[in-house]
Amino acid sequence: MMTENLKQSIKRSSSILNYLILVFCGIVLIACNSNNKQVKVIKKQHSVLEKPFKFWVWSSANAESSDQDFDEEFKQYSMHGIDAVLVNTEADANLLARLVPFAKKYDLEIHGWMFTINRPNDQIAQQNPDWYAVSRDGKSCYDQPPYVGYYKWLCPTRKESRNHILSLVEGLAKIDGVTSVHLDYIRYSDIFLPIGLLPKYNLEQNHELPEFDFCYCDVCLTEFSEIHHKNPKNFTNPAIDMEWKNFRLNKVKAIVDDAYEIAHANNKDLTAAVFPYPEMADHMVRQRWDKWNVDAVLPMIYHNFYNEEIDWIGYATKQGFEDLKGKKTALHTGVFVPSMSAKELHTAIQLAKDNGASGVSFFDGNAITPEQWKVISNFHK
Numbered sequence: 001m002m003t004e005n006l007k008q009s010i011k012r013s014s015s016i017l018n019y020l021i022l023v024f025c026g027i028v029l030i031a032c033n034s035n036n037k038q039v040k041v042i043k044k045q046h047s048v049l050e051k052p053f054k055f056w057v058w059s060s061a062n063a064e065s066s067d068q069d070f071d072e073e074f075k076q077y078s079m080h081g082i083d084a085v086l087v088n089t090e091a092d093a094n095l096l097a098r099l100v101p102f103a104k105k106y107d108l109e110i111h112g113w114m115f116t117i118n119r120p121n122d123q124i125a126q127q128n129p130d131w132y133a134v135s136r137d138g139k140s141c142y143d144q145p146p147y148v149g150y151y152k153w154l155c156p157t158r159k160e161s162r163n164h165i166l167s168l169v170e171g172l173a174k175i176d177g178v179t180s181v182h183l184d185y186i187r188y189s190d191i192f193l194p195i196g197l198l199p200k201y202n203l204e205q206n207h208e209l210p211e212f213d214f215c216y217c218d219v220c221l222t223e224f225s226e227i228h229h230k231n232p233k234n235f236t237n238p239a240i241d242m243e244w245k246n247f248r249l250n251k252v253k254a255i256v257d258d259a260y261e262i263a264h265a266n267n268k269d270l271t272a273a274v275f276p277y278p279e280m281a282d283h284m285v286r287q288r289w290d291k292w293n294v295d296a297v298l299p300m301i302y303h304n305f306y307n308e309e310i311d312w313i314g315y316a317t318k319q320g321f322e323d324l325k326g327k328k329t330a331l332h333t334g335v336f337v338p339s340m341s342a343k344e345l346h347t348a349i350q351l352a353k354d355n356g357a358s359g360v361s362f363f364d365g366n367a368i369t370p371e372q373w374k375v376i377s378n379f380h381k
């Protein structure tokens, strides 16, 4: 309990502090001549005066874009109160390095977002057909990917495919000015698709189907049987064998934990885009992110993919937040902006904040409408 006097005294100190910060920002504002610097100071006023609650966007960079295009895009983010940009350069470290000065200019964090175990258009992987994951019915993602053509999942157990993935992590981690390497598709292929997406593929998934169950390559089967003295190929119902499930959860964790060491050795953080909350991630894609070494997770709490209502964003955020208690991993809620009105977006941000998130990430930066930008930039006011 807090006494009335103490409350008053804290209130007074905090008013004085706010006043001093305002004066300081005012001085800086006067001292700055260029528009760019004013953008920077305006953003800082928000983050200093308000309880820190971070805004991120996911964005894909095209190497063909001009410097002016990148400048405009990053300026737009900064002007609307975005703090961090997660940029997909398809693990191209040179393109990421090219973008760092634009992030610096507008006082934005920049994170190197990469496709991790799913590696479409990977020229090096394509030269090694044996690196790809194999389904229970014997099909390789190399030439017979599940669901969609860009599902080019690698085997997470093979030394060569793991080392390849980790070398890409290292390439991004070495870029000066980058805040984190951001792992996406850090999981197995979906054993269950989000329920809202099933009609699109004309699918029913009432149990684990062999064509979506990975990885049954020789290396995985041999390593598993050496430890557990049983062969998953002989299981009547592989879904109920806990060692087989856990073997695969641990394979994903092992890549994350190695990536964490690499990122930190290069003075970078490790972040990851993950499924909505740990039990759901485990069930759908064999991803148990509450057990990983990772600095921040950004669960993609895309309610419409799961035919859920907007309040589910609060529910899923809380689930993950509670599971991370006592750990050093921060949680920032990912939301899918195209499915939301401006009003719903405001509700979503508030729900994330009220349920323990340290921020919200918007997918994606280029899809945000003018009305939604208003909500984002006014949220801290």
Ligand SMILES: [Zn+2]
Pocket: 133, 134, 155, 156, 157, 158, 215, 216, 217, 218, 219, 220, 221
């Ligand atoms: Zn394998």
